[in-house]
Amino acid sequence: MSRRMIACDEASFLISYRHENRLGFKRWWQLQMHLLTCHLCRKYARQIDQLNNAVKHYSESCSHDTCQHHLPEEASVKIRHALSKELNAK
Amino acid sequence: MSEEEKHILEPQRWVELYGDYLFNYAIVRVNDQEKAEDLVQETFLAGLKAKDNFQGKSTERTWLISILKRKVIDTYRKQYASKESSMGEFEQEISDGDFYRSEGPFKGHWMEGKGPHSHSLMPEGELEQVELMKIIQLCISHLPPNLASVFVMKMIDEAESEEVCKELGITPSNLWVMLHRARLKMRQCIESKWLK
Known part of the structure; x- marks a missing residue:
């Protein structure tokens, strides 16, 4: 097992990486040792959890039409026009 | 819905029925109004062309979204293709030089002001949740x-x-490094918006 200590750059990468991947024992251990001694990375880990949850919430709320953007009127007219031109050509 | 009941297409009503919905989908993913408008138009026109392939198994809306999704990915691919010519820039974007100290006894540690400050990124109140959603969108666009x-x-489409x-x-490995970089920037951006 590696006794090498990792710094914040590697630790923060692992904090992100572990959300989609399993850390092997060595990397897991290195991260735990780093987190024991680094309050900034502990904070970082918590914030990244919060970020992931918030983005999940964001994508869900957007798919339920709550973060409403409207197709601008001008574009809507232009698209209608392009569509009907195409429809009439058939 | 019974199995025999088939969905039919009504292209005359597409803009009215799905214009906003497709525009929402596009703008969240490309963060550029004009580009999003173009994608909506291209989707409808492509839908019209492929009309005969529509089998009525999914709803009209789901079918149109599947076309748009493909178009959004094509947009991303084009961005990457044009990046190839300037690989140097690409490398620079995934390097960590602007977040961690690059030399000295604290090499690899957070640079002043680049690490987390506040205890929590998230607001408490419900109103602020709405604000947070806006901030997330703004930060993605940055x-x-x-x-x-x-x-x-990865995070919104969960691909x-x-x-x-x-x-x-x-x-x-590119993917994990880039996702990490994106999270670094997103975290920093969101925190800075709250602290303002």
């Missing part, structure tokens, strides 16, 4: 385009890693 496409595909790599022509 990401460099290639980081944004990785972030959106499989293999799919993201295949579509964008990147390796898994």
Whole structure:
């Protein structure tokens, strides 16, 4: 097992990486040792959890039409026009 | 819905029925109003062309979204293709030089002001939740385009890693580094908006 200590750059990468991947024992251990001694990375880990949850919430709320953007009127007219031109050509 | 009941297409009503919905989908993913409008138009026109392939199994809306989704991915691919000519810039974007100290006894540690400050990124109240959603969107739009496409595909579309790599022509290690970079920037951006 590696006794090498990792710094914040590697630790923060692992904090992100572990959300989609399993850390092997060595990397897991290195991260735990780093987190024991680094309050900034502990904070970082918590914030990244919060970020992931918030983005999940964001994508869900957007798919339920709550973060409403409207197709601008001008574009809507232009698209209608392009569509009907195409429809009439058939 | 019974199995015999088939969905039919009504292209005359597409803009009215799905214009906003498709525009929402597009703008969240490309963060550029004009580009999003173009994508909506291209989707409708492509839908019209492929009208005969519509089998009525899904709803009209789902079918149109599947076309748009493909178009958004094509946009990302084009961004990557144009990046190839300037690989130096790409490398720079995934290097960590602007977040961690690059020399001295604290090499690899957070640079002043680049690490987390506040205890929590998240607001308490409900009103502030709405504000937070706006901030997330704003922060995604501030990401460099290639980081944004990785972030959106992985975090919003929840695509499989293999799919993201295949579509964008990147390796898994590129992917994890870029996702990490995107999170670094997103975290910093969100925190700075709250602290303001």
